[in-house]
Amino acid sequence: MNEKVVRSHCRICHGGCGVLVHVKDGKVIRIEGDPESPISHGTLCPKGIATIQLAYHPDRLLYPLKRKGAKGEGKWERISWDEAYDLLTAKINEYKRQYGAESIVLGYGTGRDNEAFIYRFANLIGTPNVLTAGHMCYGPRVATSIITCGNLPVCDYEGNPRCVMVWGNNAVVSNPDEYKGVYLSDALAKGAKLIVVDPRFTKLADRSNLWLQLRPGTDVALAMGMLQVIIEEELYDKEFVQNWVYGWKEFVARVKEYTLKRVSEITWVPEEKIREAARLFATTRPACIQWGVAIEQSINCVDNNRILIALAAITGNLDVPGGMVFYVPPPTMNASQFGAHKLLPPEQRKKRLGGDVFKLADAFAILNPRFVWDAILSEKPYPVKMVFLISTNPVITRANASMVYEALKKVDFLAVSDFFLTPTAELADLVLPTATWLEMDYVAEFWKRHGYVLARQKVIQVGECKSDHEMLNELGNRVGPKEYWWPTIHGALNAILAPSGLTFEEFAKKGYLRGQMEYRKYVQKGFSTPTGKVELYSTRMKEWGYDPLPQFREPPESPVSRPDLFKEYPYILITGMRPTAFFHSEHRQIPWLRELLPEPFVEIHPETAERERIKEGDWVIIESVRGRCLQRAKLTLGIDPRVIGAQHAWWFPEKNSPEHGWRDSNINLLTDNNPVTCDPAMGATNLRVLLCRVSSNLKKALATESTEEI
């Protein structure tokens, strides 16, 4: 018997956990946590373990497919990779010639460790249009941090924070971006104080010293209240403020506008609790803020991020052990160098869809998806003819799903790379089978800001699947310019590693590289902002014509901003809280994971349920002014009676192909993508705070529709 163990790194979510992959007779038989991993210390979540069922799933795409019947009809023909590359090359050249490279949109979703290759491909063919989730997820954090304090500050759990403030984040479930939840759990086990700012009573809220249950979308106001206390009681780090803060006077004047009384009215949080949280955070050092995506998917996105940086900065917690630090990257090429942003000609950069509207986003090559759908549907400001989606399922994950569906159905040529025929892939002209993390060599995580790169090693080959990196390198060689691509994928990996002096083989033996950490770098170098200081008054925002100071904006759809609508839609809807079992729209077909969560659920307070005559487990119609969907009622005291919490990203792979029930439980039929409801600088979509109504009277609400399938 031929058995071996390969050391690698998972990438089902944003990745990072070290794994030992057991292989027998060429097949993976077991995946276990690597106790020597500095990131995960031997822990794994169910999704990592279930990669076996993903890799060998009977419905998995194993070779390229070309559409045979009408769009979305579900008829496919198997083709070879050569034919697939020829078709892609011909289409790219044709659209470039006829409509310009900008008529081709490349697209991905959340961080999949392939973004640097996708940007490189886009920049090299000359299109400024890369569709991402970066306008409302992680991108805002990076962009705002860069203009405010030069880089993204990350909680330094190794430095033993004595207080962690978790703000709109649930890291012990979501393990997002730089973080694995295990860091936070360890810090709590070592006695760190915990403040949780969340409208729901999460597991973390249960463990906290203080839980601030705010009205969704009012985070800037709450932080202003805390700052008010910290400034009034002089709990801030005076020396840091004097030497390293730009715009203190103006900032203090702005904070003063937010009296605790006003803040408490806006946020629903009692004044005493705001005071207590402010004192605890400011007087327990070192302290850090673990903040999440909930505050980015908001009209207040940039100011939410700015104000949390301000809280960390003025309490003396920036770049100190146990505070919020700027990790030093390892000696490799960084993702933005590899992405070849400099090679996009300036005249093409100017053509980015919606370019001028959201100026902070544009400065970071990020666009708002709405502009892509508009350019397909109305051909304005110019037609988009080809969309090439690599690791995203926008019919399920983007706001205003009906518009997304219509646009992707209409576009001249749609290519999709995925593991499965998702509702998005079903609309494609060409489908490419991609590789799981078990099927690729890669220098993983060089997009993150945690100071590591990790070795991912190819363990198996499944069908004709190829990693996105390999596919883009091969296609890049055909489409050109050829001199920017490599004969094989190992050429690219060696180029990324070149500054370290290691080849991929040598790196794989080491397992990971880490940058040498140094704290308080600003003392020598200042902060990398125009003024060299932490800009509480942002000179860049001012230049672009935005308010240089943070401010609270009432969410575009709330009881306060839309009292008219509130009469008919009397609850605040929040969406998207991550469950352990699934990563967005993925894994509904993986038995071990679907068993954990067979159906979507919506969280409702028992008082609300009683008022609406909803019982535990009922199918509930959740409806906004734009659309509706169905999820099962889960009654909980952990949510305010005025708030409803729905899951996102549901579809049903097992249901009537090729639609797969994408309309049934998809909360993005209710969300809005109108640019005026987005953050004015970043274009972040407001996915979190809407008005809705709920009912379990399916017969009445769906009078004209069949509910048989439900």
Ligand SMILES: Nc1nc2c(c(=O)[nH]1)N[C@H]1C(S)=C(S)[C@@H](COP(=O)(O)OP(=O)(O)OC[C@H]3O[C@@H](n4cnc5c(=O)[nH]c(N)nc54)[C@H](O)[C@@H]3O)O[C@H]1N2
């Ligand atoms: N209402 C609402 N909507 C939301 C959110 C919310 O909170 N509320 N959250 C938003 C956020 S933060 C994000 S980031 C987006 C995420 O949006 P998406 O990234 O579109 O989400 P996924 O469902 O993970 O889609 C990824 C697709 O790529 C495939 N895939 C996975 N790995 C690979 C790979 O390595 N290569 C290739 N080619 N394919 C792969 C999967 O099978 C899946 O079909 O969703 C957003 N949508």
Ligand SMILES: Nc1nc2c(c(=O)[nH]1)N[C@H]1C(S)=C(S)[C@@H](COP(=O)(O)OP(=O)(O)OC[C@H]3O[C@@H](n4cnc5c(=O)[nH]c(N)nc54)[C@H](O)[C@@H]3O)O[C@H]1N2
């Ligand atoms: N298992 C799993 N893990 C994932 C993902 C997944 O789909 N599944 N998605 C990945 C992605 S792309 C991302 S971006 C991350 C996101 O990970 P997190 O940042 O942890 O995001 P969520 O779990 O959506 O939301 C965190 C908390 O925000 C709260 N919240 C909602 N509205 C508000 C508000 O207005 N203010 C405040 N303060 N809190 C609010 C919710 O109640 C929730 O408890 O997770 C990543 N990890």
Ligand code: SF4
């Ligand atoms: S948290 Fe789970 S899915 Fe994410 S890297 Fe770790 S094991 Fe993989």
Ligand SMILES: [Mo]
């Ligand atoms: Mo995300």
